Amino acid sequence: MKKIKDYQSKDVQSYLSQVKDNDKDIGAFLEFNDSAEASDIEGTLSSVPFGVKDNIAVEGMHLTCGSKMLENFVSPYDATAVKKLKEAGAICLGKTNLDEFGMGSSTDNSALGVTNNPWDTSRVCGGSSGGSAAAVAAGMVPFALGTDTGGSIRQPASFCGVYGLKPTYGVVSRFGLVAYASSLEVCGILADSVDTTRTVFETIKGKDVNDQTSIDHIPASPEAKTIAVLSGDLGLSPEVEAAYKKAAEAYKEKGFSIIETTLPMLDYGIAAYYTIAMGEASANLARYNGVRYGHRSKDASNFEDLVQKSRDEGFGDEVKLRILLGTYVLRSGFQDQYYTRAQKIRTAVRNEFDSVFEKADLIMLPAFPTQAFVHGDSSLDQFQQKLADKFTVAANLAGVPSMSVPVSVENGLPVGMQLMGPVFSEERIFRAAEVLAEVLPPAACPGKMEVC
Amino acid sequence: MKTEELLITAAQAQLALPAEEEGRLAAAVTEMLDYFAKMSEVDVENLEPTTHALIRDNALRADNSNPNNKFNNNQEALIERAPESNNNFIIIPNVL
Numbered sequence: 001m002k003k004i005k006d007y008q009s010k011d012v013q014s015y016l017s018q019v020k021d022n023d024k025d026i027g028a029f030l031e032f033n034d035s036a037e038a039s040d041i042e043g044t045l046s047s048v049p050f051g052v053k054d055n056i057a058v059e060g061m062h063l064t065c066g067s068k069m070l071e072n073f074v075s076p077y078d079a080t081a082v083k084k085l086k087e088a089g090a091i092c093l094g095k096t097n098l099d100e101f102g103m104g105s106s107t108d109n110s111a112l113g114v115t116n117n118p119w120d121t122s123r124v125c126g127g128s129s130g131g132s133a134a135a136v137a138a139g140m141v142p143f144a145l146g147t148d149t150g151g152s153i154r155q156p157a158s159f160c161g162v163y164g165l166k167p168t169y170g171v172v173s174r175f176g177l178v179a180y181a182s183s184l185e186v187c188g189i190l191a192d193s194v195d196t197t198r199t200v201f202e203t204i205k206g207k208d209v210n211d212q213t214s215i216d217h218i219p220a221s222p223e224a225k226t227i228a229v230l231s232g233d234l235g236l237s238p239e240v241e242a243a244y245k246k247a248a249e250a251y252k253e254k255g256f257s258i259i260e261t262t263l264p265m266l267d268y269g270i271a272a273y274y275t276i277a278m279g280e281a282s283a284n285l286a287r288y289n290g291v292r293y294g295h296r297s298k299d300a301s302n303f304e305d306l307v308q309k310s311r312d313e314g315f316g317d318e319v320k321l322r323i324l325l326g327t328y329v330l331r332s333g334f335q336d337q338y339y340t341r342a343q344k345i346r347t348a349v350r351n352e353f354d355s356v357f358e359k360a361d362l363i364m365l366p367a368f369p370t371q372a373f374v375h376g377d378s379s380l381d382q383f384q385q386k387l388a389d390k391f392t393v394a395a396n397l398a399g400v401p402s403m404s405v406p407v408s409v410e411n412g413l414p415v416g417m418q419l420m421g422p423v424f425s426e427e428r429i430f431r432a433a434e435v436l437a438e439v440l441p442p443a444a445c446p447g448k449m450e451v452c
Numbered sequence: 453m454k455t456e457e458l459l460i461t462a463a464q465a466q467l468a469l470p471a472e473e474e475g476r477l478a479a480a481v482t483e484m485l486d487y488f489a490k491m492s493e494v495d496v497e498n499l500e501p502t503t504h505a506l507i508r509d510n511a512l513r514a515d516n517s518n519p520n521n522k523f524n525n526n527q528e529a530l531i532e533r534a535p536e537s538n539n540n541f542i543i544i545p546n547v548l
Contacts, residue, residue: 076529169505183504209518212511213504271491274484282465289466291544296535303547308468320467321480324458327465328481329488341491343501348494350502383483399505423506 002450004196007142008047012036012091015049019093019140022449027115028125028135030054031062032094041089044199049093050085051135051144053128055102056187057176058082058092065178066100066110069288069295069314079176080211081145081187081204088203096131096144100316101285102152102180104128105368105385108375109318116375117159118445119413123372126156132190133160139449143191143200149181150273151367151392153188154404154418158367161406161414161445163197163433165189168423169399170215172201173208179284181277182213184396193442194433197403201426222427227251227419228360231260237370239410244366247407247417250439251364251432261356261363265349266390272349273393274386275329275342281319282326288314318382350398353422362432363420365391367404371413391418401426405433406442414443453482 009015016036023029029051038047052058055065057075064070082092099109107115107130115130117123118138125134129146133156136144146153148166157164165188172187179185187204191197208214229248236244248258290296290310297309315323329338356363369388373380380388395402395418402420409415419429453461458478462469469477527540536543 073533076533170507207511209513213507214511215506265494268491268494271488275488275491286466290535292530292542293533293535300545302545305468306545307466311466312468312470315467317477320469320473321477321484323465323467324461324477324481325484328453328457328461328485331461331464338488338491340501341494341496343503344496344499345491345494346502347499348496383480383487386484387487396505397502 002139002142002192004044004048004142004199007049009049010038010047012038012047012049016093018449022138022140025116025121026118026134026138027113028096028131028138028140029094030064030066030097030112030131033061033092036091036093039089039091041087043089045085045203046089048090049141050090051094051096051132051141052082052092053098053132053144053146054095055098055147055178056082056145058095061092061095063178064112065102066098066112067314067316067319068111071112071295073293077176079187080173080208082176084204085200093141096135098131099128100319101178102128102147102149103281103318103322105151105155105389107131107156109316111316117372118447119161119372123374123413124159126159126372128152129190130156133157133162133164136160136162136190136192137445137448139445143189143196146188146190147177147185148188148396149185149277150396151389153190154367154392154402154416157190157404158414158416159372161409161416161443163191163194163406164404164416165197165201165426166395166402167201167205167426168217168401170213171205171217171424173206173211173214175208175210181280182284183280184273184277194430194437198430218424219427220422220425222431224256224361224428224432226257226259226360227432228259228261228356228363230365231262234366235369236366239371239413240366240369240415242410243407243415244417246440247364247436250436253439254435259360261360263352263356263394265345265352266394268345269349269394269397270387270390272342272345273389273397275338276346278322278326279330279339280326282323282330285319285323346397349394353394353398353400357422361421361428365418365420367392367416367418371410371415395420399423401429403429403433405436407436407440409443453478453485
């Protein structure tokens with residue numbers, strides 16, 4: 001397996017041209033950094049290339065969010081996470097594809113390109129950080145930044161067989177991340193090993209004066225002895241079910257105590273999550289009005305017309321749906337029924353996690369009920385995809401860290417499991433993931449780039 | 453959701469919906485709202501709402517210009533992102 005230093009390149013342009021060639025069948029990137037060059041900075045990340053989901057700002061590069069609304073927008077500054085990586089010597093190789101504004105589970109909701117799963121190009125790479133997951137799986141970069149509002153790092157990580165960390169809420173600055181659902185979303189990491197994930201996390205974490213919600217990381221105990229798993233019928237595909245059992249067996253083999261538990265609130269988490277996320281999205285996306293930046297309608301006769309037409313032309317279907325729903329649940333007279341109730345259910349979800357963490361150090365959950373599905377799979381429409389987020393949204397509601405870890409390859413496609421811990425327990429998760437990799441080493445994607 | 457309700461919501465969201473999109477969006481909105489109704493099954497009587505995942509303290513800073521903010525005294529970089537501008541002004545259609 002390639003180590004992070006194998007990616008260190010002194011001839012970045014030559015490497016970039018190999019990546020471009022490799023990406024023709026995948027479509028992980030929306031834009032390449034043609035001015036990328038090697039760094040003089042010493043350190044683990046020196047001259048290591050990385051990808052950045054295209055809803056995170058990189059100075060001088062586009063910041064499209066996979067939307068026609070921002071197709072031509074060029075960022076005037078770096079996000080804090082990007083800035084910290086650059087200061088450590090890492091090189092941004094390009095911007096990766098995503099579901100428009102992070103809204104989706106397949107990256108098929110991007111208005112600007114199609115991304116295929118490197119394991120099977122007829123299948124989706126997951127989403128919304130699908131381009132980042134595909135770029136890592138295909139060996140184009142050892143890591144890429146992503147964002148996770150309800151599973152957008154962990155689900156594509158599972159679909160593409162890579163590691164995907166959603167950190168504790170607030171631990172990585174959101175400055176330079178285009179806002180979708182501010183109380184839920186985090187900036188995180190997709191990577192090809194636990195060690196790379198750890199190195200990047202240590203580099204990008206920390207309080208930032210530019211993000212009012214950012215907090216210092218106060219590490220929780222790194223030790224884990226007990227892991228909780230869910231009992232009962234979880235509605236998993238046979239392949240995901242098999243991987244869940246394999247992972248639990250692997251931990252038993254390594255001397256961990258596995259306890260069974262239930263999380264009844266998971267069934268309500270989806271409704272609460274989407275109510276909150278859409279409400280916040282409707283407010284955050286109100287800024288796109290065709291005036292200061294972004295798409296402007298060419299046939300508007302007055303100001304109101306300009307705003308409404310620019311938004312209708314600039315946003316895709318899923319974004320409009322979420323703005324409409326968010327606006328509706330926040331309308332006067334409906335708030336108690338929807339938004340406030342959802343926030344109370346959020347409290348119930350947190351309480352449930354707290355009680356499980358009293359008896360277990362980590363919870364292991366599937367990332368998604370199925371493996372990567374085929375592009376346009378009619379059995380999993382947009383509504384069904386939302387319901388399938390039930391295992392991931394809870395970590396966002398509770399603000400706790402969770403990492404999708406590749407567990408096995410079933411019928412030629414990878415399956416990942418989430419390791420979830422209390423706030424600030426990232427190191428505990430990393431160590432447990434390393435133990436799992438000793439028993440079930442992650443498989444490399446067929447055709448993964450080997451040259452450097 | 454009735455089309456009338458959809459149009460009121462769309463107006464509040466400042467979205468001009470072409471007539472051919474109305475039916476499809478109304479159906480998709482209704483599907484989600486029906487699902488949201490599931491939340492009424494939960495007893496939330498003694499629960500406080502959680503507004504944010506994890507806030508330890510109120511992060512405040514002095515109300516001074518930030519020397520690290522490269523846009524201090526550099527409004528041009530931002531104004532040039534506007535779809536239409538002239539001489540440091542952003543142009544929009546007549547409002548009067």
